[in-house]
Amino acid sequence: MRNYIEELRWRGLLHDSMPGAEEQLAKGPQRGYIGFDPTADSLHVGNMVQIMMLVHFQRCGNTPIALVGGATGMVGDPSGKSSERNLLDEDALRHNQACVQAQLERFIDFTGTNAAELVNNYDWFKDMGFLRFIREVGKHITVNYMMAKDSVKNRLETGISFTEFSYQLVQGYDFYWLYKNKGCNLQMGGSDQWGNITTGTELIRRMGGEEAVSNPAFAITTPLLTKADGSKFGKSESGNVWLDAKRTSPYKFYQFWLNVGDEEAAKCLRIFTTWEQERIESIERDHKKLPHLRIIQRELGRDLTARIHGDRAMNHAVVASNVMFDEEAVDGLLTLSREDLLTVFEDVPSKEIERSTFESGVSIVELLCDKTGFLASRGEAKRALKEGSISMNKRKVGDGVSVTSSDLLNGDLLLLQRGKKNYFLVKVVG
Numbered sequence: 001m002r003n004y005i006e007e008l009r010w011r012g013l014l015h016d017s018m019p020g021a022e023e024q025l026a027k028g029p030q031r032g033y034i035g036f037d038p039t040a041d042s043l044h045v046g047n048m049v050q051i052m053m054l055v056h057f058q059r060c061g062n063t064p065i066a067l068v069g070g071a072t073g074m075v076g077d078p079s080g081k082s083s084e085r086n087l088l089d090e091d092a093l094r095h096n097q098a099c100v101q102a103q104l105e106r107f108i109d110f111t112g113t114n115a116a117e118l119v120n121n122y123d124w125f126k127d128m129g130f131l132r133f134i135r136e137v138g139k140h141i142t143v144n145y146m147m148a149k150d151s152v153k154n155r156l157e158t159g160i161s162f163t164e165f166s167y168q169l170v171q172g173y174d175f176y177w178l179y180k181n182k183g184c185n186l187q188m189g190g191s192d193q194w195g196n197i198t199t200g201t202e203l204i205r206r207m208g209g210e211e212a213v214s215n216p217a218f219a220i221t222t223p224l225l226t227k228a229d230g231s232k233f234g235k236s237e238s239g240n241v242w243l244d245a246k247r248t249s250p251y252k253f254y255q256f257w258l259n260v261g262d263e264e265a266a267k268c269l270r271i272f273t274t275w276e277q278e279r280i281e282s283i284e285r286d287h288k289k290l291p292h293l294r295i296i297q298r299e300l301g302r303d304l305t306a307r308i309h310g311d312r313a314m315n316h317a318v319v320a321s322n323v324m325f326d327e328e329a330v331d332g333l334l335t336l337s338r339e340d341l342l343t344v345f346e347d348v349p350s351k352e353i354e355r356s357t358f359e360s361g362v363s364i365v366e367l368l369c370d371k372t373g374f375l376a377s378r379g380e381a382k383r384a385l386k387e388g389s390i391s392m393n394k395r396k397v398g399d400g401v402s403v404t405s406s407d408l409l410n411g412d413l414l415l416l417q418r419g420k421k422n423y424f425l426v427k428v429v430g
Helices: 004-011 021-026 045-059 090-104 130-136 143-147 167-182 191-207 209-214 250-258 262-272 277-289 295-309 311-325 330-335 338-344 364-371 378-386
Strands: 031-036 063-068 117-120 186-190 218-222 350-354 390-392 413-418 422-429
Touching (some): 021 218, 031 045, 045 063, 045 186, 063 090, 090 117, 117 167, 167 191, 250 338, 262 277, 311 338, 338 413
Parallel strands (some): 031 186
Antiparallel strands (some): 413 422
């Protein structure tokens, strides 16, 4: 059986662990859990570190438990937050939980000898009244203990509601419930969750009786993954990079990894793949020899896109990426669907033109200048055509060409290009 702590260590995934955690894991297969916040109908790249903690945990012979916080999602975790979040209703949370479960199933095996289990803390909180909770749970943790947590201290100046203040007690009870009912004595999470997690170990110590003495609970946390400038990893210019294709297309997801800096990419290669150390180090060596090829980014992007969206979507994303950045990717362009083309070129200038324009043919000069405004004048268009810098649908064209309906991609799109990076998309209507 693999040593889980050592696996985390060489992958750069270990931030802190409670004394005795490594010895406990060495005794044999354990059960451990991580909580996921169902405040959206999709997980995002920022959740990937915790997903991979469960993946590596299972690969080391242990049983992972993924907790979807149907109850805690109604409260809101103050950790790392400067203000209180809007709370979702039960129906929205239930929908989000189902979506999150489907995404987790792409990474974690819910079958076999150490099959993963998914639980929802709403199931044990829904019938627990407030008075019962503060009587049976709240009396075991002092206000002084709760005030000492960073998640609370950092909010004292701006203000923290009782709802958020009580969050650590609710999460702590999750750990206690799983300890008593599922034999789970390990909780994992990001380093910003240390306070909430240790509240759980403290509750187990105080409420678990003799069992908690002979079989204590432990905590392991991961470093927070950040960019080289210290900003939060997992966001693009448009916001979160989601695992749901409807929110972030496979092409954009793949592009995100291609654009990750070398330092972050090297970290991510170890964290987000299940490849052995020898293979990863080989890729790192190849990358250092030819850094301009972005070998790490391409390997990482292919692996993650395939695991999340499937091989077919990954191959489409690679082809689409080549079309965007390869001057001669004619064949790839012809394989892309209309939806793919619009996604790849959504940020380039475009214009709608009536279909009748192409019925009898329109000169390339007129199209470049008068019809689209892609180039400023007919003179500039003719010079660009003469110097061979104009392409239509990735094929070089010269002066005198007449563009007709037969040139349209998928019947209603036309891609114009000057040089390597200047694109213009014609959208045919009518």
